Amino acid sequence: MALTPNAPFQLEDLSEDMNILSKALRESLHGIPDAPAGRSERRILNLACGRADETGVLADIFGGEHRLEIVGADIRDAEIEEARLRWKTPTHSDVHTRFHVEDGKRFLDAMSSNERFDLTFMRHQNFWNNPKLWARMFEGGLRQLGEDGLFVITSYFDVEHELACRKLAALGAVKVADHRNLDSRALADAPGKSVDRHIAVFRKPLSGTSVQP
Numbered sequence: 001m002a003l004t005p006n007a008p009f010q011l012e013d014l015s016e017d018m019n020i021l022s023k024a025l026r027e028s029l030h031g032i033p034d035a036p037a038g039r040s041e042r043r044i045l046n047l048a049c050g051r052a053d054e055t056g057v058l059a060d061i062f063g064g065e066h067r068l069e070i071v072g073a074d075i076r077d078a079e080i081e082e083a084r085l086r087w088k089t090p091t092h093s094d095v096h097t098r099f100h101v102e103d104g105k106r107f108l109d110a111m112s113s114n115e116r117f118d119l120t121f122m123r124h125q126n127f128w129n130n131p132k133l134w135a136r137m138f139e140g141g142l143r144q145l146g147e148d149g150l151f152v153i154t155s156y157f158d159v160e161h162e163l164a165c166r167k168l169a170a171l172g173a174v175k176v177a178d179h180r181n182l183d184s185r186a187l188a189d190a191p192g193k194s195v196d197r198h199i200a201v202f203r204k205p206l207s208g209t210s211v212q213p
């Protein structure tokens with residue numbers, strides 16, 4: 001599903017970061033069975049999405065030939081405003097985006113338990129910085145996944161990735177891929193950090209499996 005931005009990225013690096021993310025996501029997903037055919041629509045939940053630069057990449061990789069809805073949320077309003085401007089979709093398009101300025105925990109708490117997503121995505125998750133908050137967002141993101149859904153995180157540095165993966169496993173999520181993105185762009189002012197350095201893919205806990213909050 002091709003989704004063209006309404007406005008170009010302001011920073012030159014971003015387009016190249018998106019190309020690298022796209023390639024790394026494809027590599028991470030290699031060998032993971034696609035959701036069963038037959039459903040006419042797919043839904044993506046992008047939590048703590050910031051500007052949601054990756055919206056076009058997500059549509060391309062996860063949208064397939066389906067109708068697609070992408071729902072993003074972040075607590076920062078300037079970033080969400082930029083996401084809305086860049087990724088606003090025409091009313092009758094096969095792909096539809098909506099972005100909410102909302103605390104992620106509140107957003108998930110208010111969501112109907114019937115709402116189901118095929119993918120929960122968290123780019124550059126920040127679990128290490130506030131484990132309690134991010135654990136709640138992990139839990140909510142897992143809860144809203146359909147049975148065949150995937151939960152995908154990316155991380156800037158090794159330790160935060162390890163901590164997030166451990167927490168997701170403690171919540172019952174099953175890791176099905178963990179990819180070290182060797183093409184990721186190093187951050188000059190932050191040794192050891194790079195853009196989408198790690199990508200991990202999880203499946204939802206099997207129903208009936210107990211979770212440890």
Ligand SMILES: C[S@@+](CC[C@H](N)C(=O)[O-])C[C@H]1O[C@@H](n2cnc3c(N)ncnc32)[C@H](O)[C@@H]1O
Nearest residue numbers: 048049050074075076102103104105123124126
């Ligand atoms: C490391 S940034 C990643 C942003 C974006 N996903 C990206 O990769 O560019 C972490 C994001 O978490 C958001 N965030 C922090 N606390 C939040 C909360 N309580 N609810 C929703 N988003 C939150 C921040 O505003 C920020 O955009």
